[in-house]
Amino acid sequence: MSPVPRTPRRTSTHPDLGDPRVGAPFFSTWRVGTPDRQRQTVDAVAEAWGRRPWPADGLLSYHVYAGEDGSTLLHHSQWASEQAYEAFVRTLRQERVDEIDTAVPGIERLGLGRYRYYRGASAGPDGRAPGCVVIVEVEFDGPDADRQRAWADAVLEALAAEPAPHPAGMAAHFHLSTDGRRVLNYAQWESAEAHAEALSAPGEGVGSATAQWQRVRNWPGLKNSTVRRYEHALGLVPA
Known part of the structure; x- marks a missing residue:
């Protein structure tokens, strides 16, 4: 019998930065332009991720932070390995990106820091x-x-x-x-x-x-x- 897919759960708890399971912590910044678009983008991320199963056992957490500048969002994901992240990119990332971009057009993604x-x-x-x-x-x-x-x-x-x-x-x-x-x-x-x-x-x-x-x-x-x-x-x- 196939295992039941895990589902995303929202949490207000900040990530455990020193979690020994995390082999590949990533940080990226999105420029969205205004405080209203910050809120809309956070909602779109929550919706795009919440309607789908958790993508991989190798992803331990995903957190989004609103910049005090009113224009940017910081994304921090904790992966067990870079290989787990690359597998997600190949198969499951784009559908989430497309849904978010449809909800909030014009997001500028400023690069991923490994x-x-x-x-x-x-x-x-x-x-x-x-x-x-x-x-x-x-x-x-x-x-x-x-x-x-x-x-x-x-x-x-x-x-x-x-x-x-x-x-x-x-x-x-x-x-x-x-x-x-x-x-x-x-x-x-x-x-x-x-x-x-x-x-x-x-x-x-x-x-x-x-x-x-x-x-x-x-x-x-x-x-x-x-x-x-x-x-x-x-x-x-x-x-």
């Missing part, structure tokens, strides 16, 4: 739910896996040595791009307002004027960095 989870740190298991996800992404001037790891390690060292940590900062989870050029920090904050407050404090961003933070900000080969805030809009997991 990563591997490296390590993370949290402020402690205090039971708070993150109200804001901050994506900090840095790019280096060339591929270097050792440099990716060393920079992420340096950030975590700076966080651990921070003399005045902001109480609303909850966690930082570092992902290394498979091309060796980028590091993505998926940071969890209590609220967008708290993160904006931390950025506006005297200095060069989140973090005091310590030697550890100066080292992070002046890392050799650091080409550019971006900081973007998001709100969790949709979570899907297999039922």
